[in-house]
Amino acid sequence: MFVGIIGVGNIGSIIADTLSVDGKNLFLVDRHEYKLQRFAEKGAQTAFDISQLPNYLDVLFIAVKPQDARKLLKELGSVDFNVKYIISTVTGLKISEIDSCFHIPQIVRIMPNIPIAIGKGVVGVAYGDSLSGNDKKFVNELLAPFGKLVEVKEKLFSAVTALSGSGPAFIFVIVEALVDAGMKLGLSYEVSMELILQTLKGSAELLENEQKHPGELRHLVTSPAGTTIEGIYSLEQRGLRGILMQAIQDTYRRACELSDEQKEV
Numbered sequence: 001m002f003v004g005i006i007g008v009g010n011i012g013s014i015i016a017d018t019l020s021v022d023g024k025n026l027f028l029v030d031r032h033e034y035k036l037q038r039f040a041e042k043g044a045q046t047a048f049d050i051s052q053l054p055n056y057l058d059v060l061f062i063a064v065k066p067q068d069a070r071k072l073l074k075e076l077g078s079v080d081f082n083v084k085y086i087i088s089t090v091t092g093l094k095i096s097e098i099d100s101c102f103h104i105p106q107i108v109r110i111m112p113n114i115p116i117a118i119g120k121g122v123v124g125v126a127y128g129d130s131l132s133g134n135d136k137k138f139v140n141e142l143l144a145p146f147g148k149l150v151e152v153k154e155k156l157f158s159a160v161t162a163l164s165g166s167g168p169a170f171i172f173v174i175v176e177a178l179v180d181a182g183m184k185l186g187l188s189y190e191v192s193m194e195l196i197l198q199t200l201k202g203s204a205e206l207l208e209n210e211q212k213h214p215g216e217l218r219h220l221v222t223s224p225a226g227t228t229i230e231g232i233y234s235l236e237q238r239g240l241r242g243i244l245m246q247a248i249q250d251t252y253r254r255a256c257e258l259s260d261e262q263k264e265v
Ligand SMILES: NC(=O)c1ccc[n+]([C@@H]2O[C@H](COP(=O)([O-])OP(=O)(O)OC[C@H]3O[C@@H](n4cnc5c(N)ncnc54)[C@H](OP(=O)(O)O)[C@@H]3O)[C@@H](O)[C@H]2O)c1
Pocket: 006, 007, 008, 009, 010, 011, 012, 029, 030, 031, 032, 035, 048, 049, 050, 063, 064, 065, 066, 068, 072, 089, 090, 091, 111, 112, 113, 114, 165
């Protein structure tokens, strides 16, 4: 299978790494040679601009920043080029906007997150109306090495961006704070990190395996007049839930703004 990727930055390079391990033939486009070099050394074909895109690609990923996407689509629409599937990672760029610039029937919009780098990401997926069951199966198989795929209506994509697209950044901030808290209590960085990472992984797995509401599991570790309830009370007094919900709300608003800005370019 021949897969093209335009934009070999943070996300495009992870997609390229994963698909190359999965045995796909890659054609990568980026205006920076240093981003292409290591892939070229491993046998990928590369180019600095889209005029060199070959016509034999099965799939083309678009992984550029939202502000570059519209211009890129116009350029793509004006070159003699064909492909079976387009998969866009671009925040805020609608399937209908891709379709209006560049008439490829099979268009898929995805919102991956950074743990796709180790095959443990979650990828929000919205399929264009014209994808058949077989098309979806093809796309799902291609994306499977990235982690879990979750089909979402396109109108909810800004919510997915806020929750899981940006989510790892929020988790990293929380982990950093917890590790610092451990260090303040005298634990080394290494021990503190190990305790937190295992606590995160174990809690996530327990939630997934038990299929219970988080409040129910939280109650299991909260004994009357014990230590945990002290911490919970402190979190509630300082409004942790409100802070987290507001952070997701603000991220969501920005994702919606980016979507609107796309229309104005
Ligand atoms: N990072 C994440 O965690 C994440 C998660 C989900 C979705 N996304 C979305 O995925 C998209 C890519 O994000 P990113 O963080 O990977 O961006 P990035 O690191 O900026 O990568 C994009 C690359 O494409 C290049 N480029 C842009 N237009 C080009 C053109 N016409 N021809 C050739 N090269 C071009 C850019 O060059 P310049 O640097 O010169 O512009 C850059 O090297 C964004 O829309 C983002 O919202 C990102």
